[in-house]
Amino acid sequence: MTSRKKPQTMKPATAAKKLNIYLDATPESFREGVVSRDELTALQADPPEWLRDLRRNGPHPRPVVAARLGVSISGLARGGITDPLTTEQINALKAEMPAWLERERATQAEVRKELARLKEKNAGRSHTVRPG
Template identity: 60%
Template sequence: MKPLTAAKKLGVHLPATPEEFRAGEVSHERLRALQSDPPEWLRELRRTGPHPRPEVARRLGVTIAALKRNDMDLPLTTEEIRALLADPPEWLREARAGLARRREEDARARARREGRAARAARDGDGGPRR
């Protein structure tokens, strides 16, 4: 596979990887080896960054879209992420709160669906009531 694909699967920012990783194809066998027994460079990248957007979003507790809306969709180091979390700007507080609300709404909707499905199973009704 291409180094970019392998970097995504490993959760690291490709430009921060060693040249020998970026230079050629990464076999599935090598990817599995990197996942099961990561070398020091990979452990260090995962620990300190720079981290790719999905990892930055996960660590900040926001979506990638929220990062993009606020011009923050760039690789950040662990220290930069910690600094943002220690003194969050308004956009970060709003994005985290918005995501928490959406997750709560999704959980309530899921519970309603499961409740309806359980009632339908209990009542022997396979479909919606009319």
């Protein structure tokens, strides 16, 4: 006797995280149910208008805000940004370029440079033949 496999589902918060959207800004029908893996795949492949609009205009969750501003999530917190921001608010911050944002962007650039240096250094090690 074979039983039909139950489709894997996830909570709306998990689905929102995977879609890089702010859960509280989604339609009630999305927040109230569960999302199957097939539904998530369909949302990613052919996003409905509400999802396209949310991705375009926000409000955006902190990881998206941080990425769009070119800073870390910790950098957002240090800058006093704890709430989701819209695309318009993100663009305004970029135009204004407050001191904290300039500082955090410089810090992030240094972190990226150091990571690239370490990656290059480690790549060189793996190609070195060690005498045995």
